[in-house]
Amino acid sequence: MAEVTLVEAVNLALARAMEDDPAVVVFGEDVGINGGVFRATVGLQQRFGSERVFDTPLAELLISGLCVGMAAQGLKPVGEIQFMGFIYPCIDQLVNHASRLRNRTQGRLSCPMVLRTPHGGGIRAPEHHSESTEAMLTHIPGLRVVIPSSPERAYGLLLAAIRDPDPVVFLEPTRIYRAAKGEVEDNGEALPLDVAFVLREGRDVTLISWGAMVKETLAAAETLDAEGISAEVIDLATLKPYDEDTLLGSVAKTGRCVIVHEAARTGGFGAEIAALIAERGLTSLLAPVTRVTGYDTVMPLPRLEQHYMPSVGRIVAAARKANEFS
Amino acid sequence: MIASGRADEQLPVIARFEVRYRNYLAPDGAINRKLPAFASDTRLLVTLYRAMVLVRAFDLKAVALQRTGRLGTYAASLGQEAVSVGVASAMREEDVLLPSYRDNAALIWRGVKLEDILLFWGGDERGNRFSGPVQDFPFCIPVGSQAPQAAGVAYAFKLRKEPRVAVCLFGDGATSKGDVWEAMNFAGVHRLPVVFVVTNNQWAISVPLRLQTASETLAQKAIAAGFIGEQVDGNDVVAMHAAAEAAIDAARNGQGPHFIEAVTYRLGDHTTADDAARYRPTEEVQARWKEEPIARLRSFLAGQNVWSKTEEERLAAECQQRIDAAVERYLAVEPRAPETMFDHLYAKLPKAYAAQRRELEGGS
Numbered sequence: 001m002a003e004v005t006l007v008e009a010v011n012l013a014l015a016r017a018m019e020d021d022p023a024v025v026v027f028g029e030d031v032g033i034n035g036g037v038f039r040a041t042v043g044l045q046q047r048f049g050s051e052r053v054f055d056t057p058l059a060e061l062l063i064s065g066l067c068v069g070m071a072a073q074g075l076k077p078v079g080e081i082q083f084m085g086f087i088y089p090c091i092d093q094l095v096n097h098a099s100r101l102r103n104r105t106q107g108r109l110s111c112p113m114v115l116r117t118p119h120g121g122g123i124r125a126p127e128h129h130s131e132s133t134e135a136m137l138t139h140i141p142g143l144r145v146v147i148p149s150s151p152e153r154a155y156g157l158l159l160a161a162i163r164d165p166d167p168v169v170f171l172e173p174t175r176i177y178r179a180a181k182g183e184v185e186d187n188g189e190a191l192p193l194d195v196a197f198v199l200r201e202g203r204d205v206t207l208i209s210w211g212a213m214v215k216e217t218l219a220a221a222e223t224l225d226a227e228g229i230s231a232e233v234i235d236l237a238t239l240k241p242y243d244e245d246t247l248l249g250s251v252a253k254t255g256r257c258v259i260v261h262e263a264a265r266t267g268g269f270g271a272e273i274a275a276l277i278a279e280r281g282l283t284s285l286l287a288p289v290t291r292v293t294g295y296d297t298v299m300p301l302p303r304l305e306q307h308y309m310p311s312v313g314r315i316v317a318a319a320r321k322a323n324e325f326s
Numbered sequence: 327m328i329a330s331g332r333a334d335e336q337l338p339v340i341a342r343f344e345v346r347y348r349n350y351l352a353p354d355g356a357i358n359r360k361l362p363a364f365a366s367d368t369r370l371l372v373t374l375y376r377a378m379v380l381v382r383a384f385d386l387k388a389v390a391l392q393r394t395g396r397l398g399t400y401a402a403s404l405g406q407e408a409v410s411v412g413v414a415s416a417m418r419e420e421d422v423l424l425p426s427y428r429d430n431a432a433l434i435w436r437g438v439k440l441e442d443i444l445l446f447w448g449g450d451e452r453g454n455r456f457s458g459p460v461q462d463f464p465f466c467i468p469v470g471s472q473a474p475q476a477a478g479v480a481y482a483f484k485l486r487k488e489p490r491v492a493v494c495l496f497g498d499g500a501t502s503k504g505d506v507w508e509a510m511n512f513a514g515v516h517r518l519p520v521v522f523v524v525t526n527n528q529w530a531i532s533v534p535l536r537l538q539t540a541s542e543t544l545a546q547k548a549i550a551a552g553f554i555g556e557q558v559d560g561n562d563v564v565a566m567h568a569a570a571e572a573a574i575d576a577a578r579n580g581q582g583p584h585f586i587e588a589v590t591y592r593l594g595d596h597t598t599a600d601d602a603a604r605y606r607p608t609e610e611v612q613a614r615w616k617e618e619p620i621a622r623l624r625s626f627l628a629g630q631n632v633w634s635k636t637e638e639e640r641l642a643a644e645c646q647q648r649i650d651a652a653v654e655r656y657l658a659v660e661p662r663a664p665e666t667m668f669d670h671l672y673a674k675l676p677k678a679y680a681a682q683r684r685e686l687e688g689g690s
Contacts, residue, residue: 025485051485057515062474062508069478069492072463073422075485077478089504096468097475103670105464106455110673142671165673194676241676 001183006176009151009184010040010116013158014078016188018048021076024162026053028063028080028116037082038118038177064090067113067167068097076162081117084171085128090115091136098167099142111167114158119147119171120212120262122309124302130174131299132211132263137169138240138272144168144193145240149214151182153237156191163190173212180215196243198250202232205319206250208273209260210236213310217260220315229323239269247273248281255286256322262309265293287325292318345545348569349559353617355625362568368632374415374563375623375633376641378407381431382620383645384440385594387653388447392598396657400447401428405561405593408619409525410495411435412566413586416574417493419459422479424472424494427465428525432495433458440652445659451670452662469530470500473509473522480518480583491577492520493570499530501544507551510585514552517582521573522548524585525560527592532605548585560588561619593618663687 004012018024026044028036032055035042045053056063063079070077081087094115101111121130137145146161146168148154154172161168173180199214200221209217214235221231232250236242251257257277259270270291277289292310300308350365352358364370385404391397403410410431417423417436425432430443438458446453446465454464466472476494483490500506501524513520524544528535541547548555558569566588573584591614595602602611627633665686668675675683 025481057508057511059504059508059511061505062477062512065471065474065505065509066478066481066512069424069475069480070482071478072475073461073479073482075482092468092471092505093474096471102673104451104454105670106451107670108455108460109463194678241678244678 001185003181004151004184005178006148006151006154006173006180007038007040007178009155010158010172011042011044012184012186013155013162014041014044015047016186017076017078017159017162018044018052020188023074024052024076024078025070026078026080027056027066029056029058029082031055031080036080038174040116040172041080060086061089061093064093064098064115067115068093068101068111071098071111071113071167072101072109076112078114078116078162081115083125083129084117084119084131084133087117094137094143094167094169095140099140102166103142110165112165114161114168114170116170116172118174118177120173120175121299121305122175122212124305127301130305132261132294134171134239135263135267135269138269142166143240144238145171146193146238147171147173147211148237149173149176149211149235150180151184153191153197153235155184155186156189157193157237159188160190160193164193171211175212176215194238194241194243196246197235197237198232198246199235200231200233202230202254204230204254205256205258205322206232206234206247206254207258207260207315207319208234208236208247210239211262213260213262216310216312217315219312220319223312223316224319227320229319231319244276244280247276251277251281252284255284256325257285257289258292258315258318258322259289260292260310260315262294264296265291266296268293287322290318290322343546343549345543345555345557347557347559348565349562350564350568351562351622351626353561353622355622355629357626361564364567364571365564368627368630371564371623371627372632374411374567375620375627377411377415377431377435378563378620378623379641380645380648381407381411381434383642384430384434384649387649388444389598391444391653396448397444398447398449399597399599401597402594403428403431405614405618406525406527406590407431408563408566409523409560409588409590412563413493413495413523413570415567416570417491421491421493421574422461422463423459424463424476424479424492425465426469426472426496426500426525427467428497429465429495433462436462440649441656441659444652444656448656450659450662452659470496470503470505472496473500473506474512476520476522477509477512477518480513480520481516483519484516489578490519491574493523493574494520495523495525497530498524498526498528498535498538498544499533500524501547502538507547510548510551510583513583517580519577519580520583521570521577522583522585523570524587526587526589529592529596529602529606531596531600543587545585545587553583553585555585555587557587557589560590561617561622563619563623590619591617
């Protein structure tokens, strides 16, 4: 098996999906000859032609609307939004059309589309290029929101997203596009959606995260382990609909839970998980559920962004504090 | 026209554009210019006439149902029947319609049952699972947002080399939205088989066209996107059918997109929740009644001796009977069980929502 980066795994999955299914169409800004600003689509236009892989005009609303129209016609469109800060013009199409086309026509039409976009900060990018507003998307009924945290899961989950009969927003953790490397077998096998992945088993505290923050969360678990605190690490992977059973099962075992995300705290997806555990896992709790998150500020420009992003130290401190309860 | 550059600078003109206007029948039914060939088939014209009369009677009934609490908010198409009927009658079954919320006449022409339309406005999604062409889109309520979708549909046709056309209807207010421009721009670049039709009924709820745009015509917006825009008398169903037929045929034959501005007038309120008297002078509406499409075609057909008072009375009775039967069927539709709101949320209900569904069943 070849070792690839996360963004290379995205490319492998796109190529595999296009090879397997002539209905798959890839488009967005600069995705053609340039291969995308992060090179996620590199080589696809040369291989599959400029009808199936094409550059759109600079128009994000159009990209999402094209997805809806094509998907209703039985194509499998995969649109790319260059950065998450530019996804907002797509919200009308996602909320009012993509996510509800099946429901509003009672199954007469459906919308098997994927909208891909880089997610999150930590790459010293210009303003509006480091957004992590996934919670906004998770509030949309009928949508799927998926974030991989490794090359293996990027490959398997993207294949699953493209094959899924419903609309998926696929958020790609920009910070680990190249930093995350792993062996990926290009065998066309998808990973399950709506399922959380237990990356590390533990007995004292459950650490829940997704996307690029999984890296710091795993590092925190290592540090805690050296201190004699056994941390279970869960990569949520699909944020909507999310795997309640795995989360509740883990908290039932450990009695403690720390949720880690780089998005702002208020109304972040961590709040949803904390509410779930309060509603259905309270009796197993030995300590309050805590969140280690970005702050309720605008994502700072690069000079301050490292102070905004949850660090290994902040995660460790939260887990230690949870462990002080007995 | 507003010229770019000051006249005294004597700069060379590098481009000129024109917008053509299409009209055949005058408001009194007289012929303004030579009719298109299809108009010699008076049976087709009678069919168009019957369709417009049906939808007007249907609209009246729908408003009455709303007023008596048996239908939700409803958008009648009073005065603009010729646009939807003219366009839909130029489509083939395999083409795809992307209608706005006021285009019920187009849906009815394409075979959607009256009770399905009532069911939707009556608050039941099953109305959108309609009996018409299965790939047609449901009414689009967020203004203009169906335009990029139409481009996507047309792209699929082109990719698969299918001789089909996407037909997208929206109102004058929609032309102020980026959605419409982005769709037209893309359609122009890829020469897509799509026809955009703007029903310019002069009012976007209370905002008149002069506050919507400083453009001399809406049709000229197509010029910036690189294809033809024409203005059509939207109260003349012969002109609407002719324009739509030419545009759809051209799109089907690989000649790319086309834009039609149908100039008409919304004689009624925006919806049953609106009172147009608040913002629109009565005299203006009364004057526009003299141009409306149904009386115009009736005058023409009567002049051709193919339509009589007896036939008019028979048609009215037929429409009433058909509508009454549809209303009866609509009112007899039992509400869905509450938990069925989950049935088409996803292709297969995710496990996470099974418990919520059970809550509605009165379960756990």
